[in-house]
Amino acid sequence: MNKSSCTRVSFDFTRTFLPPVYILVFIVGLLANGWGLKSLVQKWKKLGNINVFVLNLGLADVLYLLTLPLLMVYYFMGNKWIFGDVLCKITRFCFNLNLYGSIGFLTCISVYRYLAIVHPMRVMGRISVLHSVGISVLVWLLVSIQSLPDMFFSKTFGNKPGKCYDTTGKFYVEDYLKYSLGWTLTGFCIPFLIALGCYGHVIVVLCRTNTTDKVLKQRCLKLLFILILLYSVCYIPYHVLKNLNLWSRVLSKQRQCRKWFDAVYIAHQISRGLVCLNSALNPLVYLHGEENIPAQLGQLLLRARETFSRLSNSNSVRVAQTADEEIISLH
Numbered sequence: 001m002n003k004s005s006c007t008r009v010s011f012d013f014t015r016t017f018l019p020p021v022y023i024l025v026f027i028v029g030l031l032a033n034g035w036g037l038k039s040l041v042q043k044w045k046k047l048g049n050i051n052v053f054v055l056n057l058g059l060a061d062v063l064y065l066l067t068l069p070l071l072m073v074y075y076f077m078g079n080k081w082i083f084g085d086v087l088c089k090i091t092r093f094c095f096n097l098n099l100y101g102s103i104g105f106l107t108c109i110s111v112y113r114y115l116a117i118v119h120p121m122r123v124m125g126r127i128s129v130l131h132s133v134g135i136s137v138l139v140w141l142l143v144s145i146q147s148l149p150d151m152f153f154s155k156t157f158g159n160k161p162g163k164c165y166d167t168t169g170k171f172y173v174e175d176y177l178k179y180s181l182g183w184t185l186t187g188f189c190i191p192f193l194i195a196l197g198c199y200g201h202v203i204v205v206l207c208r209t210n211t212t213d214k215v216l217k218q219r220c221l222k223l224l225f226i227l228i229l230l231y232s233v234c235y236i237p238y239h240v241l242k243n244l245n246l247w248s249r250v251l252s253k254q255r256q257c258r259k260w261f262d263a264v265y266i267a268h269q270i271s272r273g274l275v276c277l278n279s280a281l282n283p284l285v286y287l288h289g290e291e292n293i294p295a296q297l298g299q300l301l302l303r304a305r306e307t308f309s310r311l312s313n314s315n316s317v318r319v320a321q322t323a324d325e326e327i328i329s330l331h
Contacts, residue, residue: 014269019075021273025280026068032283033061039286050112052132053105054285056139060105061279064098067091068276074164081164085156088164092155095166095276096147097140100187102278103235104139106227107191108132109285113220114198118205146187149179166272167246170253177246184239192231199224226284238275241268 037058040051070091074081081088112132115123153168153176163169168176203224206217245268248261 013266015075015078017269018273019072021276022068022072022075025276026065026072029061029065029279029283032280033058033065036283036286037062049127049129049132050109052129052136053108053112056136057102057105057282057285060098060101061282064094064276064279067094079163081156081162083164088155089151091164092166093147093151096150097143098279099235099238099275100143100146101139102230102282103188103191104143105136106230106285107195108135108139109223110195110198110227113223114202117202117220143187146183153179167242170249173246173249173253177243177250180243180246184243188235188239192235195227199227223285226281229284230278230281234275234278234281237267237271241271244268 037055040055040058067090070083070087074083112127115127153172155165155168156162167173167180202220206220241264244264248258248264251258252261
C-alpha cells in the first residue's frame with residue numbers, strides 16, 4: 001500500500017507505559033544488585049572465576065540504573081529532554097553497555113560452566129581469577145567498541161527541550177538500521193549461539209553421565225533456567241522488534257505505509273520495558289553460585305516482617321495511649 005503520506009504513529013503509549021516500569025526496575029534493581037554485590041564483596045577472598053563475571057554483571061546493572069531517574073523525568077514531561085545532547089548520549093550509552101555487557105558476561109559464565117562439566121580435567125588448575133579479570137576487561141572493551149558508533153548518531157533536537165532518541169532521528173534512520181543489524185549480529189546473535197551451543201552440549205553430558213557432582217548439576221540447571229528467562233523475556237523480543245521498528249521508520253520515510261506500523265511501535269516500546277528488566281533479573285545469577293543466598297533472603301524477609309510488626313504494635317500502643325488520655329481529659 002503506497003500513499004503520499006503515512007498515518008502518524010501515536011506516542012501516547014510510551015509516556016504511560018515506560019515510567020512505571022522504570023520506577024519498578026530502579027527500586028528493585030538497586031536493592032537486588034546492592035545486596036548481591038555486598039555479598040560478593042564480603043567474600044572477596046573466596047572470589048571464584050565465575051563470580052568475577054557476576055561482579056561485572058552487577059556493576060553493569062548499577063551503571064544503567066543510575067541513569068533511570070533522567071529517563072523518568074523525560075517521559076513524565078511528555079518526551080521532553082531537558083538535560084542536553086551530551087547527557088542524552090551518555091544515558092543511551094550506559095543502556096547499551098548494560099545490555100551487551102550483560103549478554104557478554106552471561107556468555108562467559110555459560111562457557112565456564114561448559115568447561116567445568118564437559119572438560120573438567122583439561123581446565124582444572126589452568127583457569128585462574130586473573131584469567132577471568134582479563135576476559136572481563138576484554139568484554140568491556142568489545143562492548144564499548146560496538147556501542148561507540150551509536151554516540152555519533154544525532155539523539156536530540158539541538159539544545160532545545162525535545163526528543164532523546166534511543167536510536168536516532170528521521171534523517172539518519174537508514175544508516176542506523178544497517179548499523180543496528182550488524183550490532184545485533186555481533187552483540188546478540190553470536191553470543192546467544194555460543195551460550196546455546198554450550199548448554200546444548202552440557203544437557204547431553206548431564207543426561208548421559210551420573211558422575212557429575214550433584215551441586216554442580218543444580219547450579220547448571222539454575223543458570224540454564226535464568227538464561228532462558230532472560231533471553232526469552234528481555235533480549236530476543238527487544239532485538240527483533242527494535243529492527244522491525246527501524247525498518248518501519250525507513251518505509252515510512254519512503255512513503256511506503258503499512259497497517260502494522262503502529263502495532264510494531266507499541267510492541268517495540270513493550271520490549272524496551274522488558275529489556276530494562278534484565279537489570280532487576282540479573283541478580284538471579286547470584287542464586288546459581290551461592291547456596292546460602294536463598295536462606296539469607298529468607299532471613300532478610302523475616303527481619304523486615306518483624307520490623308513491620310514492631311512498628312505496627314508501637315503505633316497501636318500510641319493510638320491506645322492517646323485515646324486513654326483523651327478520655328481522662330474529658331472526665
